């Protein structure tokens with residue numbers, strides 16, 4: 007006969023073991039969209055201790071909804087090797103344009119990243135960063151729902167050697183750092199330059215170019231990179247996001263000394 011208390015204890019013990027194992031990590035990723043998932047996959051595969059925190063229930067960010075809710079996305083030739091490496095099934099639509107089912111893409115990226123060793127914590131939001139010796143050194147975390155309700159409940163904290171801001175359009179980690187610490191970022195203005203309007207080709211190249219360490223200890227990827235450095239948006243073409251995640255992992259592995 008199934009015992010409800012054993013079920014409850016199993017969940018609590020397994021969850022708190024997972025969380026306790028990730029109170030000190032090499033890289034803490036904020037945001038479970040395409041760039042964060044690819045970065046998490048590559049870092050975990052390279053043997054790094056890496057945890058991803060996503061404020062919402064579902065992981066996958068902007069992938070699920072395709073374009074305007076039509077659940078297909080497009081990737082371009084440049085990202086095809088990465089797409090195939092992950093076991094996705096690109097269908098050529100016109101020369102150089104490939105469609106992917108967005109639900110299969112999100113599910114596959116999540117599964118591959120977790121199989122590589124990425125720990126994912128959904129429902130948990132970054133509300134602030136830890137500062138040590140004038141560098142970002144961890145995350146201040148609270149339940150995503152508590153953040154939304156604006157309840158006055160103190161957060162908990164983890165330490166990380168690096169943080170990756172993969173929060174998409176709002177670049178929430180970099181924005182929080184600038185708002186609270188009044189620091190100078192390594193951007194043209196020293197602040198968050200702001201995302202530009204739609205120009206898919208330029209935006210796709212820029213999201214990879216702009217994937218950089220924007221402040222000691224803080225790397226930005228995906229749309230957050232374009233928001234911070236002033237790149238264009240590109241809509242539901244996702245190759246740049248995937249390649250940005252890969253570049254973020256390469257930068258982080260170099261900085262971690264691998």
Ligand code: 48F
Pocket residue numbers: 036037038039040041042059060061062066067068069130131132133172173174175178227228229230239240241242243244247
């Ligand atoms: O926006 P998102 O998918 O990130 P991305 O990797 O990809 C962008 C594309 O989806 C799309 C696009 C492609 O052309 O432009 O927009 O840059 O995912 C960002 C995730 O971060 C979460 C948010 O819920 C989303 O799932 N997030 C944002 N702020 C926080 C957060 C926070 N403070 N704490 C935790 N998660």
